[in-house]
Amino acid sequence: MHKNPQLNKNGELQHLLTIEGLPAATLRHILDTASSFLNVAEREVKKVPLLQGKAIFNLFFEPSTRTRTTFEIAAKKLSADVINLNVGASSTSKGETLLDTVDNLAAMQADMFIVRHSQSGAPHLIAKHLAPHIHVVNAGDGRHAHPTQGLLDMFTIRHYKKDLTSLRVAIVGDMLHSRVARSQIHALTTLGVPEVRVIAPKTLIPACAERMGVQIYHDMAKGLKDVDVIIMLRLQNERMRGALLPSAQEYFKYYGLTAEKLALARPDAIVMHPGPMNRGVEIESSVADGVQSVILSQVTFGIAVRMAVMSILAGKN
């Protein structure tokens, strides 16, 4: 058995690299901690001093606005010092290796790295390389994982649905390329959601997907029947170039979420999307902006969840 690289020898969370392999209790602890941060925004002083004096490096090897910003806001609310680095545009283009970049930044007294990288496994490599007092949070690596997104989605579902152990959840779209879907699936199955469905054409479902504990549907009408939660995934334009799909139009017709298809789900079903949305490709505007949509709540909750993750990792040192 390979040792879980994100737990220290006492079984505590050292890094957050993936949701896979984390105990349900750890996930619940993060979600409960996030709940306690929700009202920080409503206070007169919108900060807590939990990470005062800590240096958090946003190390983004791939462009991102939303995720980077929410991490930055979360870190600032915890009173940490935040340094934003858009590495994609600087050192790697000068030939510096990934680990050289990390070593240089670690030498600047970093306490935590928030890493986004286009290659699956890059945060694991960095975490393995760094001294044990430095923490790594995976902010999205290749197709592999986006654990804080998965957690904020669980937070959202728990907020609206309370009991996760009686839910049917459908994830719709490009699972093959989606780190978000992988993290959601691990989180949902770990937290005891009894039925997780993935709905997509065969070209967007990876091999042995059902081994992750999901049921595969190719027909949206069947897949959405009686579900409590619908999670739409973003469809990248390059899927059409890669001969995986013929056109955005055909995709929308068969796999886009419309009011009509939404009616197949339970009447109180919620609609989620990790953003950024392609209106008219995977989701119809009336649904994205409709009463069942909780898409903007996801963004708000994302800050609390990221505060929880950072404070649990670095707060105790």
Next chain:
Amino acid sequence: MKIHIKNGRLIDPNNNIDAQQDVFIAAGKMVAIGAMPERFNANRTIDAAGLVVCPGLVDLSARLREPGYEYKATLESEMLAAVAGGVTSLVCPPDTDPPLDEPGLVEMLKHRAKSLNQARVYPLGALTQKLAGERLTEMAELHDAGCIAFSHADVPLTDTNVLLHAMQYAATFGFTVWLRPQDAFLARDGVAHDGEVATRLGLAAIPSCAETIALAGILTLARETGARVHICRLSSREGVALIRAAKAEGLPVTCDVAIHHAHLSEMDIGFFDANCHLIPPLRSQRDRDALRDALADGTVDALCSDHAPVDDDAKLLPFAEAEPGATGLELLLPLTLKWANEMGISLSAAIAKISAEPSRILALNNGHLGAGQSADVCIFDPEKYWKVEPRSLKSQGRNTPFLGMELQGKVRYTLVEGHVVYEALV
């Protein structure tokens, strides 16, 4: 120089010997087995009590990285690794820089290797110029320069018309064509088997059909052209089935499997272990079990080290970007013994997979120890356990998925042409 190897357990699969027999060597050749010939005054006596004496190992794939990749390994380092692993003959693929597509390059490599007085090096010539998959190389000239067969290494040869002609041309001269079956389009960008692990880790995948589609094409062309074909590094259960059928049909086809694929599966990638980034990818446990069975029943003829030393920096990258390959020359023997032990296969049958069988594929007469043979001998301790660590390896490549493992079987002496070219410190 006369050498007497005494008290050892002699295993010579080709001659059906597995018995305590002494071995007598003179002037680089085997002179007698069993009783000492008259007037034999040994210059040196090796006491092989408790050790196995067997033919020097023949490795069907070892990259020496020269010319062109000396920062990864040099002939000096890898030739030492070979004899430290008991390997006395090795085949090197043509994917050097420049590729082995000109007689001068091959002669230079042969000359450099010979001057080291260690293992015998048998280069594979490039099947096409610059391995670009367009124009044929001067195969006959390359053969005269020392190429034992022709190959495209791991470089895609997508134009099937070129492949057809290359096989026809090779068949004209009776040369064997060595091919690793992989459809370039299905394998594009892929780094791991299209299964559970690649799905969980989000790694771009190479399906088994990338192997079988290419393999079916190669076998069809073999049927068409009459070319002798050696299939390199089989990786899938379905591929095994195709080889089995081709052999049953009587096609002149042989094949090998790498030591990694006989022991490991996609599961060993764990959390992105770049040492498990190999070509072809490690597949499922069912595939691995099929390969192990096929080795036992003879569908797969030989095991090879698929030695590919990689410098440390090239492995300290995210899995997909890390350079594929692992060091293997020094692990060939212990991992073959491990396979045989786990499968309940005799020591003699195991040794055949890395001596007599590869020698037969190469149409060399060097995988056995009959009288008059060149004295290429491996003497090893079958009981000795040792730990695979960077410092326990002679190869410049220190990366292997087996790092940290305890393996059984350690080479004590290696002889090439009657000279002790390696002797372990005990």
